[in-house]
Amino acid sequence: MLNYILIAHLLGATIWTGGHLILxxxxxxxxxxxxxxxxxxxxxxxxxxxxxxALGIQIITGLWMAYxxxxxxxxxxxxxxxxxxxxxxxxxxxxLTFLVALHARFYMIPKLSADTLKAFSVNITLVTSFSVxxxxxxxxxxxxxx
Ligand code: HEM
Numbered sequence: 840m841l842n843y844i845l846i847a848h849l850l851g852a853t854i855w856t857g858g859h860l861i862l863x864x865x866x867x868x869x870x871x872x873x874x875x876x877x878x879x880x881x882x883x884x885x886x887x888x889x890x891x892x893a894l895g896i897q898i899i900t901g902l903w904m905a906y907x908x909x910x911x912x913x914x915x916x917x918x919x920x921x922x923x924x925x926x927x928x929x930x931x932x933x934x935l936t937f938l939v940a941l942h943a944r945f946y947m948i949p950k951l952s953a954d955t956l957k958a959f960s961v962n963i964t965l966v967t968s969f970s971v972x973x974x975x976x977x978x979x980x981x982x983x984x985x
Pocket of ligand 1: 848849853856900905908929930973974976979980
């Protein structure tokens, strides 16, 4: 069972992190160079359809695996062992991702224009950096910090 959950978690990671890397490294520079927000929206709208379910799968499978590793949820936040630190880091990244996404959705996107594109690129860079951090923290569950 754990193997299927891990496969789902890794597939979700390829979509979420891979999609954001394409957005940040390929689409965003194009949009900034041409000052054209349409380039961004044309990528974001279809990506959201697969990206949001992928993030949902990450959360469900991630919480499931965390529960298998540490079945006592209050131990997730004691920060006195590697597993607790890593689970807390994943949940902190999730919180930061939500905060930046909410800011983008309700504050930046409604007034997105060539003039606000630069400010919006900070949002994209942040969510992409968090998505890469999710993967790096994920690999540490196996290797530990040492
Ligand atoms: C977009 C979000 C996420 C991405 C991209 C991501 C990515 C990854 C990756 C690449 C691994 C490495 C798997 C391996 O070493 O074989 C991993 C492991 C793990 N992730 Fe995530 N993750 C995300 C969200 C979460 C969340 C929200 C949790 C909840 C606490 C979580 C919990 C875990 C756990 C417990 C493992 C260790 C699995 C194991 O090695 O047995 N992840 N993650």
